[in-house]
Amino acid sequence: MALLPIIWAPDPVLKAKCASVPDVDDELRRLMDDMLATMYAAPGVGLAAPQVGVLKRLIVIDVSDKDKPRSPLQLVNPTIVAVSDELQIYEEGCLSLPDLFADVERPRAVTVAYLDRDGEERKIDAEDVLAVCLQHEIDHLDGVLFTDHLSALKRNMFMKKMVKAKKVRANDHAA
Ligand code: NI
Numbered sequence: 001m002a003l004l005p006i007i008w009a010p011d012p013v014l015k016a017k018c019a020s021v022p023d024v025d026d027e028l029r030r031l032m033d034d035m036l037a038t039m040y041a042a043p044g045v046g047l048a049a050p051q052v053g054v055l056k057r058l059i060v061i062d063v064s065d066k067d068k069p070r071s072p073l074q075l076v077n078p079t080i081v082a083v084s085d086e087l088q089i090y091e092e093g094c095l096s097l098p099d100l101f102a103d104v105e106r107p108r109a110v111t112v113a114y115l116d117r118d119g120e121e122r123k124i125d126a127e128d129v130l131a132v133c134l135q136h137e138i139d140h141l142d143g144v145l146f147t148d149h150l151s152a153l154k155r156n157m158f159m160k161k162m163v164k165a166k167k168v169r170a171n172d173h174a175a
Pocket of ligand 1: 095137
């Protein structure tokens with residue numbers, strides 16, 4: 001398995017709308033395994049394909065506790081088919097915006113339809129942290145970041161911090 005470089009915001013790739021995946025094949029399974037390895041190494045609880053520069057509707061998630069066995073999810077073409085009326089506020093972060101966190105309000109529960117790694121149609125009912133993570137990652141497939149759910153003031157502040165962080169990273173790589 002390979003670790004993939006994670007793209008940091010702001011970047012046009014993170015604002016793009018991703019294409020549906022027509023077939024789940026070995027190449028796609030390999031990509032999803034690499035995405036999971038990249039997510040665990042980061043470490044993070046979710047990763048969407050555009051964050052590694054692939055504009056396909058693919059996400060990986062694992063919200064299990066650190067001291068529990070891993071329970072990875074790999075979702076192809078995930079679609080939210082139902083949401084709860086009840087909302088919850090949860091502090092979100094993103095591997096494309098390292099070290100930045102903010103409260104985001106979203107539905108507390110969702111139902112998501114998707115294809116699994118064998119191409120089988122599946123549905124998952126999720127609430128709380130898993131529901132947050134699914135909505136956050138599916139947002140990525142439509143070019144939406146968690147900062148897009150914040151006020152313009154806060155979003156601009158975060159993006160300024162990211163522009164600085166990217167400069168520092170570029171200089172580190174050049175050195
Ligand atoms: Ni994210």
